[in-house]
Amino acid sequence: MGIHKKPSESRTPRRAWYPSGPWIDGIRPAEAINNDPPTGNPDPAKYEILKAEEAGDYLVVKLKYPNCTNFEGNKVLVFKGVNLLTLINQKLIDPHFFKDSRYAAPIARFIPTEEGWKMAQVFVAGMRTMEGK
Secondary structure: OOOOOOOOOOOOOOEEEEOOEEEEOOEOOHHHOOOOOOOEOOOOOOOEEEEEEEEOOEEEEEEEOOOEOHHHHEEEEEEEOOOHHHHHHOOOOOOOOOOOOOOOOOOEEEOOOHHHHHHHHHHHHHHHHHOOO
């Protein structure tokens, strides 16, 4: 049957795009400090708010990132513990999940259609019910 070898782990670094720029395995390359995001990825500084709805501690928002290529740049995001004014005042809205206490990050994303918007509303209603609110 051949030699039984344990599959090796991938040595490829984990890459991510955060509001402050690209990071690789938690380290920000010095040459990337002022670079624009890769083509097709949403630029956290360039967005348009198409729709927003607050429910208790939750915020559902539909954004359009003009430089993003998938779903025509539309994103449906759910935030917790932030209202629309606070989100707008932080200037950058990154649709990706990340941990950076300086910026509100979404807790959920949904397909940017009317059905996705309704699913986001159901998600928020369910979370509020679980929390007893």
